[in-house]
Amino acid sequence: MATNDVDTVSAQDAPEFAPAQFVRWFREVAPYVHDFRGKTFVVAFGGELVGDGALNNLVQDLSLLSALGVRLVLVHGSRPQVNEQLRLKGFQTQFGRGTEPTSVEALECAKEAAGEIRLDIEAAFSQGLPNTPMSHAHIRVISGNFVTARPVGIIDGVDYKHTGTVRKLDMDALRNIVSQGAVVLLSPLGFSPTGEAFNLAMEDLATSVAVSMRAEKLIFLTQGRTVRDHNGDVDTELAREDADALLAEGTLDEDTASFLAHASRAVKRGVARAHLVPYTLDGSILLEIFTHDGVGTMVVEDTLDDLRPATVDDVGAIVQLIEPLETDGTLVPRGRAVIERDVEKFTVLEHDGVIYGCVALMPYLDEGMAEMACLIVHPEWQGTGEGEMLLRHIESKARALGARRLFVLTTRTSHWFMKRGFVQGGIADLPRERQAHYNRSRNSLIFIKRL
Template sequence: MPDQESQTAAAIDPIDSSRAQFVRWFRDVAPYVHAFRGKTFVVAFGGELVQAGALNALVQDLSLLNALGVRLVLVHGSRPQVNDQLRIKGIPAQFDRGLRITDAPALECAKEAAGEIRLDIEAAFSQGLPNTPMQGSHIRVVSGNFVTARPVGIIDGVDYRHTGQVRKIDADALRFATEHGSVVLLSPLGFSPTGEAFNLAMEEMATAAAVALKAEKLIFVTETPGVRDADGNIDTEIARYDADALLAAGQLDDDTAFYLRHASRAVKLGVARAHLVPFSLDGGVLLEVFTHDGVGTMVVEEMLDDLRPATIEDVGAIVQLIEPLEADGTLVKRGRGRIERDIERFSVAEHDGVIFGCAALYPYADDSMAEMACLTVNPEWQGGGEADKLLRHMESRARAQGISRLFVLTTRTAHWFVKRGFVPARLEDLPRERQASYDRNRNSLIFIKKI
């Protein structure tokens, strides 16, 4: 019987663990769901994604974003499909300065390719297969003449014929469609006021649409994994100034530089965030949107990790952060009321609107000392140096108040503080007021650091 019981327990434990993991994940993504509901995302992808067979997976992820209240504008490319059409018809593809020279036969190929891809995308959004993310979905896909174009013209003697540039985006029409729950699909074709058709670059159209709509995000789902740092790792977040410096240095591969240039321009013109996400990674868009570090490269005007004084609106997030540590005895129980009273003593670490860390500073001015308390970082975001950033922030805040020594009381994290310059101290080393409130039942260790 004991063996049978142990086997039963072994069978149940993984299920319980899986359930707990699911609940924890769902709670972690909830702030992003709240933050992005009603916001506009412009998602752009080239014909390479369609050619690689990744369209259905992307559409399923986009349908989920739509169900969560994100307003979607999709922009597709068709470069490889146009090249295939030209090759079948025995027409050479012509390029100059990276732009296709679109003569009359090439324009017909562009129309055919765009029409085929548009139908494939509409069909993918129409599927409601059981046991897939599309089950029960009813998503309207709207296309139309939302883009007014003009010819590129003749540059250095080269006539680009029917190759065009975006003149205007009908932002009001796009907003009307997305506000009523439709997904807008833009093909890489635009029309002049005289009815002439022009072949447009997907990247330029997506950037223009994101800027016109003041989109929250411009997401390029690309064949490139993103910008790599000196160690070959994906640089998950880049300030626009740094992105421009990388482009000026000329050390990026052509594809990455091409997308990064458009991402940087979008951010410069007011788009909150622009992303480069690899289509080779299944679920890449969801991972980029709903996880702290993402999986591609995000370009922002300024870095999104922000350390700032807490406000009364942050109380709920702080309570959520510290409650698990209060429950296991790592932190002293404070309660929501005390946090509200002491809110001006707290600082929070915030990323993309989500608070993932906090700390509090209690000064004892007469002794030129201060206590740092409640130093907490969400477990999902630990290991990236976030706690060290919080510590440095609190040290800076203390110095600004004329504090020369910072002390902490801890029962479980002594080693972490010692590694960061704190030294063991006695109760008698603390300010008299703090000595009087010391909880001898907790028997906390005391550490002090000169700052």
């Protein structure tokens, strides 16, 4: 997107290929637009974003999301601003990432900082200059006493004074506001029935709101804090269990660990997706939402208790799942012996001792590819997202093995794969070993997806 310090190019002066690229991109994001219309996103950011001058660009991107029908709840922090206020007033107290006592003086600083940031955000949403992304935008921003808080109290002999935690949210009011197209803005403060104010952690407040509203997404905008793999690349998708295992290792820096812990907690409690997105990259929230791989780390409930590696004891159940599809020609006949040989490549879905789904991953890592085979969900269990879950699991597993592309061969379900980002290819696109075993009599269609 264009910013004030970057020269823009008019359509007349643009290169010949620019219109085609724009049209292709617009068509590619259309499915996301349709999917997210009417969904609730909770977007949370600390005072660092405001201090670093990134607020204006963020508001422009959020106004676009609002125009596309996304329901927005914003939760801002103010930690650096509070610390600066305390410093200027001569107090030694400085707030870090953890839970700390809030004195009367610190609470007053928190109120001042929250008020200033809230006004900055409201002013940014009030822009409407011509030839800017905010032109013709009329977005109402509504704040209020939606958060009932209680004191943290005394823990291990330490009185946390005016530090609080969320007790209750006015869900009727919040839902009513976002349903009318307005943006809810929450500051990190809560109030008790006795009229006391409490200092809240932005991360805790955002997580509580996302869980209570059953948000589609909880997005933490961070100072470049994302999870990275062993190659130093951004780990774009983490199953919640993997996120918890990574947290248990204790190797993450304090900020990343805090954001990841809250993302994991939100997903565990029902939020569909939680993201760590670097605000230091201009337009990062749009890139995360409207591109397949995104630019941050997404935590999902990918590995439910039902999902596990197959064992030899599962061969009979896998055969029972596969046989009807082999009989009607959907799958190529394999035979029990082949499944026994390849059983370690299978993953199964099991509930109460009944296996109701399976999928297999066949790696061809010399050519950076992997094949997904035998993606099956029992008919009685279809329609509730199990196929999507198996697909995400295999994508994550293939990516972890080092594969850059995932391919499938199908005769009956091409549209299902096309809707999920697969593009049709040809025999020549397959790994050489797989080309040699391609069954031309079946004339299976080949679909490939970049990971």
